[in-house]
Amino acid sequence: MGVRRVTAAKTATDSRLMSGADILVKSLVENGVERIFAYPGGTSMPMHQALTRYADRIRTILPRHEQGGCFAAQGYARSTGKPGVCMATSGPGATNLVTALADAKLDSIPIVAITGQVTRMAIGTDAFQETPIVEVCRGITKHHYLVTDIRDLPRILKEAFHIATTGRQGPVLVDLPKDVQLEQCIPNWDAPMDLPGYRAEPPRAKPEQIRQVAAAIKLAKRPVLYAGGGVISSGASAALRELVNKTNIPVTLTLMGLGAVPTEDRHCLDMLGMHGSVYSNWAVRDCDLLIAVGVRFDDRVTGKVSAFARHAKIVHIDIDPSEINKNKEAHIPIVSDVKFALEELNKVVEKNDEVDAWLEQCRVWKRDNPFRYDRNFDGILPQHAIDVLSDLTRNRDTIISVGVGQHQMWSAQFYKFHRPRTWLCSSGLGTMGFGLPAAMGAQSAYPNSLVIDIDGDGSFQMNIQELATCYCEKLPVKVMLLNNQHLGMVVQWEDRFFQKNRAHTYLGPITHAEARGKGQGQYAEERYPDFVTIAKGYGCGSASVRARTDLAPAIEEMINYDGPYVLDVEVPYVEHVLPMIPAGQTVDDMITE
């Protein structure tokens, strides 16, 4: 296969000759890509030119910031289970992807990110818009490539999608110098993958391991299932529900696991951990068998890890061997695809009738200690807004995304999920600004679904520019903005751990009394900025609501609006997310007031 540079004198005479940019885009098509979120620049222009030639097969969506593009790709991936794809130019374009790639790594989201790079000759010379993006991203991607030979392109793209979507999923970066994009060759589409160090087959639980778990379940009087993102990503929700129904074992979910079983299922103990339910944390405290499925014993779940599930025998099923025994030692460690393990378990598991009394105990705890807020408050509490939204959307095909902070935790607590992949949440990295672009990506995959970003005014402003994308690309995302004028979660920690001293947690002008922590009452009264005007400036529908009685009609109006919409909900800033187990402490240190 011949390699030739594109020069003015030579033009392709062999019709099989293709440019690197065209090979790349055709590879995307071959790998099933239907959407790409791509922001052009100097070194990625040839690829954008190629994208116009494949416009009938790949929709290119132009975000307003590369980070927005990568989060949109995540929203697409999280809601569909298919890999999300984004593209940026070299230098600042590439570094703008970094946060979102790190986010995808921590939450195991399959992403293929393509970056333009300066020409091979210029690499290492501190050229204009040159950054060593592969170096920058080594620790925050599952894998990464700098393409130096055009003939490697079809193989590398095949490998990139394979790595991103198999095993423990994650982001893969492909950095493509501009001269390789412009070069031409006759591509070898059949070049095999060359991954001698990558296990292609998902690990599978051995029959004796499954029998061990079944035996442990048979013996346990107080078992609890602790299920997380691995259940969602392996498509194991149905298997998990079957297991729960067969055995009556109560199940608690991580932030990443919400939707794996319906919130309203009688076995569901909701989220556990720092801001998890009282009853889930009590159940884990008292259980004699903890079956951890597709989870990683994150510090926000365990608190003080030595005290977590102290009396329990621990079964840990995960696809990633390095998660086993990383934070908490497992008595029955099983490296396996979660879906396979649960389906095998369902074939042999037997119910222990003693579990019924335990489930009943958990349900009593749940009845007596629900997530709560002041239902008589004269105004709109953020929890109430989410409660109402949950009720008003319960019979619709709805996908929820969130930013990071109090509104995120309240959404996890009060929104009632029915299906997996309807909850888009930056869980591991906790990236503010995730909500709007993630919703945008999901909306592009499901144009007829109701996609709602429940956001805070801090998070929202970190990627507010994506309202332009929503409007211009006809993505009718709805934003329910819980606007308290503050960085609520940090305020909460100030209140609890820093004697209420306000340290740069007010988002209005520094001349306002609130900025000095001298605000009066529950609301920050002098509102800033004017989100309704901003939203309208972007072409979106928008309204503001403060009175409790106006809330439901305002939400209805948002839902029924034909196009993107921002509902600015004025809420007080003095609310705390409860319960709360302070970092590094135990269930016995739980704050409920």
Add this chain to the structure above:
Amino acid sequence: MRHVLSALVQNVPGVLAHISGMLASRGYNIDSLAVGETENPQLSRMTFVVVGDDRVLEQVRKQLEKIVTVVQVDDISSQNYVERDLMLLKVKAPAGGSRTEIRELVEIFRGRIVDVGADEVMIEISGRETKIEAFIDRMRPYGISELVRTGRIAMVRSGASIPAPGTGSVSAQ
């Protein structure tokens, strides 16, 4: 506890940076790292000496195996293996002074004098870490002016790939 990990990695740009970056970012303590091509030019062999308890070791091995370009990782500490470290050092040895003494010591340690200057000699010596350390201690009083080591490399003996407890370090001198 001291462990010797032997890893086969793809011989591609960036693999060393990737591995050393991972080890550093996860806070693992590496005593020694040596890398070079193998009989197969597509693969390189990396040898790590890691100090830590079993749990740390398990994590280091699993995190290494997770890197896509790492083909295989073995903890050979519990097997019968040969370990070597190659060192070059320059030591003060004025003619007529301590030079004879140094020559004797080099002979006893089965090293070689590979260069002779007016006031110092360059010595090449290989062997296990303990031997190299002992030799350095012997040379210190004469005045070491320069020292360089390759880091440890190791290989399991033929037919000895079954763990042989307690014999992990025999006859490697």
